[in-house]
Amino acid sequence: MNSDRPPARHGPTTEDVLAAVPYGLRVAAAVSGRLLVVAGGMALIGFVVVQLATVLVPVAVALLLTGLLAPSVSWLARKKVPRALATAMVIVGGIAVVGGVVTFVVLTVTAGMPALIEQISHSVADLREWLRTGPVHLSQGQLDQMLDQVATTLDNNRSSIASSAVTTAVTVGELATEFLLMVFCLIFFLAQGRRIWTFVLRVAPARFRPRVDLAGQAGFTTLARYIRGTAAVAVVDAVAIGAGLLIVGVPLAAPLAALVFLGAFIPVVGSVVAGVVAVLVALLTGGVLPGIVVLAIVIGVMQLESHVLQPFLLGRAIRLHPLAVVLALAAGLVTAGIVGALLAVPLLAVLSSGLRSLNAPPPHAGSEPA
Numbered sequence: 351m352n353s354d355r356p357p358a359r360h361g362p363t364t365e366d367v368l369a370a371v372p373y374g375l376r377v378a379a380a381v382s383g384r385l386l387v388v389a390g391g392m393a394l395i396g397f398v399v400v401q402l403a404t405v406l407v408p409v410a411v412a413l414l415l416t417g418l419l420a421p422s423v424s425w426l427a428r429k430k431v432p433r434a435l436a437t438a439m440v441i442v443g444g445i446a447v448v449g450g451v452v453t454f455v456v457l458t459v460t461a462g463m464p465a466l467i468e469q470i471s472h473s474v475a476d477l478r479e480w481l482r483t484g485p486v487h488l489s490q491g492q493l494d495q496m497l498d499q500v501a502t503t504l505d506n507n508r509s510s511i512a513s514s515a516v517t518t519a520v521t522v523g524e525l526a527t528e529f530l531l532m533v534f535c536l537i538f539f540l541a542q543g544r545r546i547w548t549f550v551l552r553v554a555p556a557r558f559r560p561r562v563d564l565a566g567q568a569g570f571t572t573l574a575r576y577i578r579g580t581a582a583v584a585v586v587d588a589v590a591i592g593a594g595l596l597i598v599g600v601p602l603a604a605p606l607a608a609l610v611f612l613g614a615f616i617p618v619v620g621s622v623v624a625g626v627v628a629v630l631v632a633l634l635t636g637g638v639l640p641g642i643v644v645l646a647i648v649i650g651v652m653q654l655e656s657h658v659l660q661p662f663l664l665g666r667a668i669r670l671h672p673l674a675v676v677l678a679l680a681a682g683l684v685t686a687g688i689v690g691a692l693l694a695v696p697l698l699a700v701l702s703s704g705l706r707s708l709n710a711p712p713p714h715a716g717s718e719p720a
Contacts, residue, residue: 396685403686404524408532410693415532416539417574418581419444423540437541441533451608458604565707572703576696583659584614587621587651591628594647598640600632614655616691617675619683621652670699 399406419440426436538546547566554562592607600606606628613624625648633641675695682694 400685403689404528405531407689407693408528409535410697412532412535412539413570413573414577414693414696415444415536416543417570417577419536419540420543420574421578434541437537440540441537455605455608459602561708565704568707569700569704573696573700576699579660580615583655584611586659587611587614587655590651590654591625591648594651595628595632595644598632598643598647599636600628600640600644601635602631606631616688617679617695619679619691621655625649625652670695670702674698 422440423433423436426439427433431439547563551559551563551566588607588611591610592603595603595606606624609627610621610624613620613622628648629641629645632644675698678694678698679691682690682692684690686693
């Protein structure tokens, strides 16, 4: 018997099966499997983020404010002020400024609301007269029917309006808790930010820590530049549009300017929505001509922002394609509403900057991380 004869094959081998499958199908299967794994991981991360949103959102806002306030703390520290005292001074000063602005806006709204309501009432009366005598030629009966429909709609939704008020009260309590958590995190980020980051770096393997440290610093630098540039753009928008509203004589110019300032922190749509509100108030209170003038002012400021301010102050800081900004904004708005729209673009900028730093050539041997 010949013992050197190879053993008999009882079926196709793995190589035979793979050879029978077209190469393109094998590549597609491999890519699809990896995409499923990535999608599952992202879905799991998204689920965890949603469940911990009440904790993660205040932390994220605290990081944004850290990027805005850290230079002031560092400047005081260089002037021999203890860092804890410098942190307290900056936070107390910031809260005082915000509180003063909010108080001024509330007082302005309270003082100007009666006149605004009276002007709107006159505008509504003029609108009814135009609908009755203008090109539309609505009869008095048709106008009364329209008003009755509005009243019926409000009456039918009275219960939902009441439940919304209760929900708003609960939301105010949650916001107060999240605000306190944000302030608590902000204090430690400003006072002990480097120590906290050094502790977090221990999670990474020792041989990768220098690269992760560089990526983290690059991401935070991008975040700081983004929030400072956005704040500068918001101030310019608010001052320019607020001055225009004052010149035109639109009521509640200061609250509308504050709304423009806040809207500038939501890219693309925030300033547009705030500008539309200003135009509507001008139309309702002053008529067509003031509305057109305010619309021209808003368009001019938006053009200045898009073509001068943002490229100069934000272009080199975030280095993101406009399509990426719009997609990130849409995803944040759909998944988390206004908060998601506020945090989506800075998060994308930080991730992009960190990944660019990780993919950059390694530093020369013996060099120290920044």
